[in-house]
Amino acid sequence: MAEDKKKTQDEVSPDAAEKTKSSPAKKSTKPTASKKTTAKSSAKPAAKKTVKTTPKTTPQKSKKKASHFKLTEKDGIGLLLFDMAGKSVNIFNEEVLRELESVCDELVDNTSMRALILTSGKKTNFIAGADIDGIKDITDPAEGEKIGKEGQRIFGKFSYLPMPKIAFINGTCMGGGTELSLAADYRITIDKSHVKIGLPEVMLGILPGWGGTQRLPRLIGIQKALDYILTGRRINAKKALRDGVVDQVIPAEIPDKEVLPAVYKFVEDVLTPAGKARVEKRRNRKNNMQSYLLEKNPLGRKVLFDQARKMTLKTSKGHYPAPLRALEAVQQGMNTSLSEGLGIEAKFLGELVVTPVCKNLVKVYHLTEELKKDNGAPEFKGDALIFQRVGVLGAGVMGGGIAQLMAHKGYPVRMKDINLTAIAKGMEQASSVFSGMVKKRRLKPREMNEKMGLISGTTDYSGFNKVDLVIEAIIEKLDIKKTVFAELDKTVPEQTIIASNTSSLPVSEMASATKRPEKVAGLHFFNPVHRMPLVEVIRGNKSSDETIVSLVEFSRAIGKTAIVVKDSPGF
Template sequence: MPKAFFLEDLQDNISVLYFDLQGESVNKFSTPVMKELGKVTDELEKRSDIRCLLFMSRKPGIFIAGADVNEIKDLRDEAKGYEVARQGQDIFKRFGELPFITISVIDGACMGGGTEISLACDYRLATEHPKTKIALPEVNLGILPGWGGTSRLPRMVGLQRALDMILTGRNYDAKRAWKNGVVDKVIPHEWALEKALEFAKEILAGKGEKYIKRRQPSDPASMVLEKNPLGRNIIFSQAEKMVLKKTRGHYPAPLRALEVIKKSYGKSLEQAFEIEARALGQLIVTDICKNLVQIFLWTDEIKKENGTAKKDITGIEIRKAGVLGASVMGGGIAQLFASNKIPVRVKDIDYSAVSKAFQQAAKVLKEKVKRRRLSKLEFQQIMNRISGTIDYSGFKNAQLVVEAIVEDIEVKKIVLAELEQYVQAQTVIATNTSSLRVDEMAQALKNKKRFIGMHFFNPVHRMPLIEVVKGKNTSAEAVATVFNLAKKLGKTPIVVKDAPGFLVNRLLVPYMVEAISLLEEGHTVEAIDKAMLNFGMPMGPIELFDEVGIDVAYKAAKVLQDFMGDRMAESPVLERMIEAGRLGKKNGKGFYRYQGKEKNIDPAVDELIDVKHGLLLDEELMQKRMVYPMINEAARCLEEGVALRPRDVDVGMIFGTGFAPFRGGLLTYADSVGVKNIIDQLKQFEKEFGKRFKPSVALQDLTEAGFYGRKKKTKKASKAKPEKKEKATKTTKTAGSTKTVKAKKKKTE
């Protein structure tokens, strides 16, 4: 096994243990690495000459990435999970109890197990390096910190601070970690070793008590709450409400972590470790854990790819970019480039329009300043990277130009032909269109090889997905350029073939339009949205119309309707909403009415909906009506090559629409239900609701193997509820969970 740990003696009986896993780009705690750490600890226990040990990494920008996630993926036995937790706890405990002072010097990303071993040390330092991020992200993998983190952190920094870190999995930079007592001092990255030595000498001189005292919260309110049982119960109750509000109970890990902290509070550390380990063993074998781990591994795979079959293509390095169109989207894209140290030039028809891009960028950045994620100086530095123009001056120096103008194919073609005259021959030209054909736009260009789709999702600063749309003439170099840039921007890219709606919108829009069909059958806005919230979507499909903009969604639906024909429901409701001036959240009224941050049902919407019949479905059937057609269409997308592999469909739907991550993605969910069961239900829907539900040949071809060529097994040890393998349900039943109810007549009947 490659060596991971290297001990060096420095000065004044101070030594340093370097973590530098040979042959790997990151340090991670695999089983062999943990065994080596155990042996190193054995040797260190014998060293009577050491007075202080610094624990550091030699990997640039990386301290410790945490546990080896592949081992979590393969762990299927609850007893083994418990054993792994106890072994890790024991090794870290022994390391923290070495007969001399231990100081963790965090310089770079410190995740999971890296944070837990640091908590076991006597002191912690963190550098100001921008890559220094400290977190306990285990809940995002469906587990909890099981190597002592769940037990140690509340004792060290107090309940409220610990719960915030453990239950959310959020990253702390060095300053925030210091403010919350997680680290004892922030030091310069450039002088990490020298400053760590200074700190070690200060501690050896007996001046460490002040650092220990400041870890606990000192404000009176926190002290009062945390020092008595009633106050602690309030803290636990509020934490549970926060978790349930965020997760709707779909994710067991944060609730279990809260339970562990509550049960172990006041007990000895050893008793707490036992409770923590038992919980880890139970969580680590659940389907939810495996689904979340698989998503993590997919994103890790994508980080190593370039979007093409030719692994040696690196594409063009983007040092300067241009954006055509200073809309909200254009301003969002400009902000993203500038925030990632890429100077960007924004063009529009007049300076009044150009100013909107600056306003949008400033709006996003000011929110970060307000939340103390950005300093005022950093805000100004980012804004200084954005410049505006009403001509093409400055575009000659751009390696990439993104077109983000009005969604009109003819206008786009005119502008693209004009742009080509002002950029270099190798400049990649991208369109941010969400629904228009890349190949049709390419006809306006002389050099079609450099033209590509770069579909950002709105809002740009929040949505993690970018669809890299490859036209029939797009070169591999253009694909690699945009794919690699997307990763540099902190996004997750997937490559899709040019087709109406590309991948995500082709699946999402029919789902949204089906929700309108349910409205026309008498289901309420609240019932439809609640059904999909309970399924695990971040918002219901009706609210999503308001969020996207009803006019925008209508245009996308029309484009797809022309392509999909009778595979998608038709309805006059969206057109009526637009005619009534109901455009959604942006003008304060859509299917809901908005006032500030408040969202309320608007009875006036009923006047615009003609109820066709009064047959109401139960929640589960409503979910199937909306989700199963997406699965059906996804099979077609794979057959047509719109998506290269099932993984890209799942990644696209999770990061582009928020499709319930705990279900593992649209197609992972399909396999868990069983493709045959889905086909049977679609056939039943076809009989009752029309041709749009007819199972595709592509889906029927997957009846036995499923999308991933494997059958999911439900583990007995798992506490997650398995998907029901049930027969197709007729909506005309009058008993059981699928009973029908006569809808209340709308005023328009």
């Protein structure tokens, strides 16, 4: 907080120097927000100018131009709602940034507002980041650097507003969204599965260019920040709280109608000296002995950065320049002011955005996004089947891994193998994955026990009369698989889909052993199941569109990216 409160003047000095000249003109293009500002402080010269210019230019423009931000106020606390018009998620493009800047210009002289909450109007998304198309055609490093500086400048305006700013992260928060939240004084989120926070820019061959490499290390410490910046890791609400990225997490059990009141309660608390002190104390926990030895003295910092550089080179093999440049941005930036650090960050962004690596990774990103939209049956107009219970045949490494993933996502799982010893090994496999999550503090022991309780074992088909999806993961021998499929066909309900985890055998041959070939397909997971992001959905000769679409949607529901392939040797 001391650092946040000390916002350096040079960070936003160009705008601070010009705000009295530029604000009225910007306000004239923002009729809705200007009227609200006028109502609150009609005595201010800027507000009067807005009222005069509004009738001349605003009515026609407001009908043509969508508004992405809505500002309201209650009991002296402003609520700035970002709800991008015509989009399912919020992203930053030039139009959005200009409107955000206009809102900041309206608020910069507002001394009556006690606090400002920034949140999203989307149900499961806060801000997805910047529009990737904004960088794909850049060939001049100076142009890339300019984009970095422009985003930094506007976020600097937000950071320098006179009232405390609170980011309520109510959904996915990536890249520029995380960087804007770091420009706020406080961050609060909710413990929901759709809340993921990260700085994934290195996955696109660039670095966080709107303050991420500078503000995050100053907030949570260098060592923790590097883990985010160099890996593109996405974290949930609980880890964000542990690491100090957010200041409070609203429990998942709170009803939806009580969530926003909980945010206002947090705001009222941090506006008091005692509440502010509690946040300060929690943040200062990072200043322990280890932090002092590694981060608070030149020798310790050198060791820290040297080790980070070695690990980065080991991982990237030197083929990806972005992580190394990001590391350098943090190292140089932490030895100077925030303003100068931001300049270093923008310069490195310009250098990276024109590299072939960046261009290729952006292409990969777009292909992946297109793949996510492909359900494997574009002509299918029906609804995907919803699976409630899953059966797994085979309790080996793959079977146990699949059972663990199902249980982790909340599905009751019935796992079958030929004897209890095999079942025990499958349970052990699932338990080992959960134990690793507990060790990394991604799960609590109680949660692990609850999830393990969703997995049950059997040596016969008892319980399979209740499943609506079976995933077969037994030995890779076609005759054995066909025998098992024939047994399943007689056991499971008529609507149940039977999927094979085979990596090479013909799915159509397995389907021929059943009387429901239209409900048979392949669902091939890669090992280790809990880490590998892709699954193959294999369409057999007679697999129905409904079956394929249902498996694709199910794959997405468990956090995987599905690739639909034809049933051919090796797929």
